[in-house]
Amino acid sequence: MRVLIYVSLLAAIAMGCGGSQNDPAATSSDNVQNVPQRHVVEISEMKFVPDVLNVNKGDTIVWINKDMVDHDVTEEATHSWTSSKIPAGGSWEMIATKSEAYFCSLHVVMKGKIVVDGNEVAMSDELPSVTQCGAP
Amino acid sequence: MKNPEIFWSGIILSSLLCITTSFAQNAQTLSDAEVASVAVVANQIDIAYAEIAKEKSKDAEILKFAETMINDHNAVIKQASDLVKKLGVTPKDNDVSKKLLSDADATKKTLRSKSGSEFNKAYIDNEVAYHKAVIEAVEGLLIPEAENAELKALLQNVVPALKTHLAHAEMVQKSLK
Numbered sequence: 001m002r003v004l005i006y007v008s009l010l011a012a013i014a015m016g017c018g019g020s021q022n023d024p025a026a027t028s029s030d031n032v033q034n035v036p037q038r039h040v041v042e043i044s045e046m047k048f049v050p051d052v053l054n055v056n057k058g059d060t061i062v063w064i065n066k067d068m069v070d071h072d073v074t075e076e077a078t079h080s081w082t083s084s085k086i087p088a089g090g091s092w093e094m095i096a097t098k099s100e101a102y103f104c105s106l107h108v109v110m111k112g113k114i115v116v117d118g119n120e121v122a123m124s125d126e127l128p129s130v131t132q133c134g135a136p
Numbered sequence: 137m138k139n140p141e142i143f144w145s146g147i148i149l150s151s152l153l154c155i156t157t158s159f160a161q162n163a164q165t166l167s168d169a170e171v172a173s174v175a176v177v178a179n180q181i182d183i184a185y186a187e188i189a190k191e192k193s194k195d196a197e198i199l200k201f202a203e204t205m206i207n208d209h210n211a212v213i214k215q216a217s218d219l220v221k222k223l224g225v226t227p228k229d230n231d232v233s234k235k236l237l238s239d240a241d242a243t244k245k246t247l248r249s250k251s252g253s254e255f256n257k258a259y260i261d262n263e264v265a266y267h268k269a270v271i272e273a274v275e276g277l278l279i280p281e282a283e284n285a286e287l288k289a290l291l292q293n294v295v296p297a298l299k300t301h302l303a304h305a306e307m308v309q310k311s312l313k
C-alpha cells in the first residue's frame with residue numbers, strides 16, 4: 001500500500017513538472033520505484049510490438065529487430081530523429097522525452113507510438129506541452 | 137496487340153496465378169529443391185526490376201522503394217541460400233521458375249522502353265501486380281509444397297514482408313496519381 005502511494009505521488013510530480021532527480025521523494029526508502037525503466041519493442045513480422053507503448057519520461061525504450069530484413073525507427077511528423085538502419089538481429093535504444101509517433105522509413109506503412117506519462121501525441125495545431133514544464 | 141503495356145501486366149499476373157492454380161489442381165509436386173529455386177528466382181526478379189528503377193527514375197519515393205526492395209529481397213535470398221546449404225539441397229530449375237524468368241524478361245523489356253513519369257507508373261503498377269502474384273504463389277503453392285519444416289517456416293516468415301511491400305507499393309502508386 002505504502003509503495004502504491006509513493007508511486008502515485010511520483011507520477012503526480014512527474015506529470016506536474018519534470019526533474020524527478022531532485023525530488024525529495026526520490027531519496028525515500030522506496031526510491032527503487034523512481035528508477036527509470038527499460039521497455040522493449042520487438043520488431044517482428046514487419047510490425048512494432050507493441051505498436052503503442054506507455055512509458056514515463058526518462059524511461060529507456062529498446063527496439064529489437066527480430067526480422068530478417070533491416071528496419072529503422074524514425075520520428076514521423078518532422079523526422080526529427082532516427083535510429084538509422086537497425087540490421088536484422090540488431091537493436092537500438094533511446095530515452096523517452098515526449099509523446100511521439102514514429103514509423104519505419106524503409107517500410108513506410110510500419111507505424112508506432114510512444115506515449116509519455118499518459119499524454120497522447122500532441123496534434124500539430126496544439127501548443128507544445130513542453131512549455132508548461134520548462135525542461136532544458 | 138494494340139496496347140502492349142496492358143497486355144503484359146495482365147499476362148504476368150495471370151500466368152503466375154495460373155501456375156499456382158494448375159499446380160494445385162493437378163496435384164503436381166515440387167521438390168524442396170524446386171521450391172527453393174522458385175523462391176530465390178522470385179526474389180531475384182524483383183531486385184532486377186528495382187535496379188532498372190534506380191537507373192531510370194528520379195522520383196524520390198520510387199528510388200526509396202526500389203532501395204528497400206533490393207535490401208529486403210537480398211536478405212530473403214541470403215536466408216534461403218543459408219538454409220539450403222544447411223539442408224544440403226541444391227535449388228533446381230523447374231517449370232515454375234522458368235515461367236517466372238521468361239515473364240520477367242518481357243516485363244523488363246517493357247520497363248526499359250519507358251521513361252519519366254510513364255516509367256514510374258509502369259514500375260509501381262508492376263510492383264503492385266507482382267507482389268500480389270508472388271504472395272498468391274507463396275501461400276498457394278510454395279508453402280503447401282514445401283516438405284522440410286524449416287523451409288516451410290522460412291516461406292511463412294517471408295509473407296509479412298511481401299504484404300508490407302505490397303501496401304508500400306500501393307501507397308506510392310496512389311501518390312503518383
Ligand SMILES: [Cu+2]
Nearest residue numbers: 071072104107
Ligand atoms: Cu521496416
